[in-house]
Amino acid sequence: MPFSSINFLVLLPILLVVYWVLPITAKRVWLLVCSLIVYLAAGWSDLLLLVAVTGANWLSSVLFSRSRLAPKLMIGADILVLGWFKYRYFVAGMIGGTGTGSLIIPLGISFYTFQLISYQVELLRGVVTRRPTFFAFFL
Numbered sequence: 001m002p003f004s005s006i007n008f009l010v011l012l013p014i015l016l017v018v019y020w021v022l023p024i025t026a027k028r029v030w031l032l033v034c035s036l037i038v039y040l041a042a043g044w045s046d047l048l049l050l051v052a053v054t055g056a057n058w059l060s061s062v063l064f065s066r067s068r069l070a071p072k073l074m075i076g077a078d079i080l081v082l083g084w085f086k087y088r089y090f091v092a093g094m095i096g097g098t099g100t101g102s103l104i105i106p107l108g109i110s111f112y113t114f115q116l117i118s119y120q121v122e123l124l125r126g127v128v129t130r131r132p133t134f135f136a137f138f139l
Helices: 006-021 024-040 044-063 069-094 109-125 134-138
Strands: none
Touching (some): 006 024, 024 134, 044 109, 044 134, 069 109
16 A cells, blocks of 8 residues: 555544544554554565564564574574565576566565564574563564
8 A cells, every 4th residue: 555545545544543542551452453454455465474474583582582593593584584585586597497476575574574683683682681572572
């Protein structure tokens, strides 16, 4: 959904008004719901990828909170996901094949992948000591 589209220009004020009338405890949940609604404009597959990758990073940090290997594995997995979507056609062309699937790259994949990698690096360095809730992490 482009920021200049009529859908966005109508939807944004409604979402903001609802945000300002909600109690403080519900505002973060509302922001997450609104973010997912706006991101859904890119399509269900993009939204599912975002939820899966973000959920895997959060779950790994919670389940393996004392591990130094888990963040390294998640960084590798994040790079593989990003590499798959960004370079699969390039690699397929180099080995003489043709790419599979759509050439369209998921919306914002580089941004959120690098944000997740940054979080994992901060876990490794000990900068992040307290694990956020899922809602706080996802938001």
